[in-house]
Amino acid sequence: MDSAEIHQIVILGSGNVATRLSIALQLAGLEIMQIFGRNVRDAKILAERLGVKHTDDLKAVIPSADLYLLCLSDDALTDVIGSFPFKNKLLVHTSGTISMDVFQNIQNNYGIFYPLQTLSKNKEIKFEGIPICIEANSKTNEAKLVRLAEKISNNIHLINSDQRKILHVAAVFASNFTNYFYSVSKEILESNQLSFDLLKPLIIETVEKALSQNPDETQTGPARRGDKKIISAHLEYLNSQSEFKEMYELISKHITHKYSKQ
Amino acid sequence: MDSAEIHQIVILGSGNVATRLSIALQLAGLEIMQIFGRNVRDAKILAERLGVKHTDDLKAVIPSADLYLLCLSDDALTDVIGSFPFKNKLLVHTSGTISMDVFQNIQNNYGIFYPLQTLSKNKEIKFEGIPICIEANSKTNEAKLVRLAEKISNNIHLINSDQRKILHVAAVFASNFTNYFYSVSKEILESNQLSFDLLKPLIIETVEKALSQNPDETQTGPARRGDKKIISAHLEYLNSQSEFKEMYELISKHITHKYSKQ
Numbered sequence: 016m017d018s019a020e021i022h023q024i025v026i027l028g029s030g031n032v033a034t035r036l037s038i039a040l041q042l043a044g045l046e047i048m049q050i051f052g053r054n055v056r057d058a059k060i061l062a063e064r065l066g067v068k069h070t071d072d073l074k075a076v077i078p079s080a081d082l083y084l085l086c087l088s089d090d091a092l093t094d095v096i097g098s099f100p101f102k103n104k105l106l107v108h109t110s111g112t113i114s115m116d117v118f119q120n121i122q123n124n125y126g127i128f129y130p131l132q133t134l135s136k137n138k139e140i141k142f143e144g145i146p147i148c149i150e151a152n153s154k155t156n157e158a159k160l161v162r163l164a165e166k167i168s169n170n171i172h173l174i175n176s177d178q179r180k181i182l183h184v185a186a187v188f189a190s191n192f193t194n195y196f197y198s199v200s201k202e203i204l205e206s207n208q209l210s211f212d213l214l215k216p217l218i219i220e221t222v223e224k225a226l227s228q229n230p231d232e233t234q235t236g237p238a239r240r241g242d243k244k245i246i247s248a249h250l251e252y253l254n255s256q257s258e259f260k261e262m263y264e265l266i267s268k269h270i271t272h273k274y275s276k277q
Numbered sequence: 278m279d280s281a282e283i284h285q286i287v288i289l290g291s292g293n294v295a296t297r298l299s300i301a302l303q304l305a306g307l308e309i310m311q312i313f314g315r316n317v318r319d320a321k322i323l324a325e326r327l328g329v330k331h332t333d334d335l336k337a338v339i340p341s342a343d344l345y346l347l348c349l350s351d352d353a354l355t356d357v358i359g360s361f362p363f364k365n366k367l368l369v370h371t372s373g374t375i376s377m378d379v380f381q382n383i384q385n386n387y388g389i390f391y392p393l394q395t396l397s398k399n400k401e402i403k404f405e406g407i408p409i410c411i412e413a414n415s416k417t418n419e420a421k422l423v424r425l426a427e428k429i430s431n432n433i434h435l436i437n438s439d440q441r442k443i444l445h446v447a448a449v450f451a452s453n454f455t456n457y458f459y460s461v462s463k464e465i466l467e468s469n470q471l472s473f474d475l476l477k478p479l480i481i482e483t484v485e486k487a488l489s490q491n492p493d494e495t496q497t498g499p500a501r502r503g504d505k506k507i508i509s510a511h512l513e514y515l516n517s518q519s520e521f522k523e524m525y526e527l528i529s530k531h532i533t534h535k536y537s538k539q
Contacts (some may be wrong), residue, residue: 181469184511189462189476190483190497194453199493200451207443214451221452230460236453249446
């Protein structure tokens with residue numbers, strides 16, 4: 016067996032990231048040896064889905080894997096790293112926010128394997144184009160993780176812990192906040208007996224334009240044009256939904272400011 | 278000639294909406310007779326693209342068309358309607374915000390033909406699935422506009438002026454504000470020598486999920502989970518970009534509030 020290659024993997028976690036990553040890795044020919052999960056029911060469900068063993072006892076984790084992949088919430092992560100029974104195995108987490116320092120003085124071989132994507136247990140996804148951000152404590156471990164990532168994606172990046180945090184902040188704006196605005200628009204429509212479906216072609220076209228061109232240039236709307244009359248009319252309409260009004264006002268202010276400088 | 282059918286159209290305007298609508302209508306077999314535009318250079322460019330005549334003189338507008346389609350900015354719209362030389366022709370505007378009342382006591386046949394989409398002069402677009410919102414001063418004119426809309430789209434809605442304004446507010450959240458957040462995330466990344474391309478797979482997946490499921494249910498991220506630790510870390514990171522910090526704080530507050538009620 017090539018010692019520089021990862022073949023056998025134990026997955027620690029049973030949530031969205033654990034599910035999608037373990038399925039993708041298994042499909043790519045890696046051997047998932049075991050699922051560890053503190054919630055034994057969820058661990059069992061994922062293990063059965065993969066046809067492998069599971070445990071909720073950290074001491075019962077199989078010691079012979081090439082990689083221990085921690086797909087845990089940030090809080091659980093620190094606990095599990097602190098109680099992990101082996102010191103020399105390759106231990107890697109998948110979090111966007113936790114610095115690699117979390118392993119320091121506890122483990123000898125460690126790193127990050129962060130897929131920059133929103134993942135759901137029950138929504139299939141192709142990993143091919145998903146950016147996988149790699150960091151490791153040594154060049155040897157980095158090379159191992161890059162080779163592993165290449166088995167599921169063609170979009171691999173060496174990203175350090177500081178850059179990873181910046182990526183995560185940017186992702187909150189580009190994904191979480193935009194998704195929230197879809198739900199705001201849905202609520203505005205439905206509280207007036209209009210269907211959210213009406214906006215779907217607009218939403219798709221907006222994204223296609225922003226990504227194929229440049230969102231700075233594809234910006235449209237009353238704030239972009241500095242159309243104070245329409246902004247006032249919209250704010251007046253939103254009087255009864257003060258949370259939405261507050262956001263409309265702030266974001267219009269910033270868009271107006273940005274484009275008035277040009 | 279069937280008097281209830283629109284065959285010949287004069288387009289008033291030469292911007293994004295005028296360009297895309299006139300091209301779509303001509304492709305659908307309608308006759309675009311003339312382009313009127315106060316900016317004669319732009320009117321000429323569009324007229325040449327369509328192979329038709331143009332004018333910048335409202336008095337020179339051809340009097341024999343079945344429809345005069347006003348694709349003008351909200352400010353220009355009121356001026357042109359006030360100076361329009363005919364009283365009995367079918368005069369229709371394409372604005373999301375201007376009420377149908379703008380025609381009252383000035384024209385005898387009027388309505389709205391509002392395509393709910395972001396349109397650009399130089400980006401081709403299929404009208405097929407685009408919602409076209411119709412309103413008219415009589416059942417006869419409404420029927421004419423519906424039949425016209427059916428020639429370019431299969432997504433026609435009778436929407437009154439109040440509903441149209443609501444649609445427009447919702448569209449600002451779902452399109453203009455989300456696009457702005459893409460440019461915010463781009464700026465955050467690029468000011469740290471990271472490429473916006475890294476976020477593209479995430480952006481696409483977020484939209485696909487929100488539209489195929491329901492944005493209320495596909496919401497993820499630190500605010501959705503009520504993860505105060507990560508929110509604080511992100512806010513601290515954004516200290517040097519106070520505009521972004523202000524938005525991050527407000528929107529996280531609203532998302533946290535929304536999901537803490539559940």
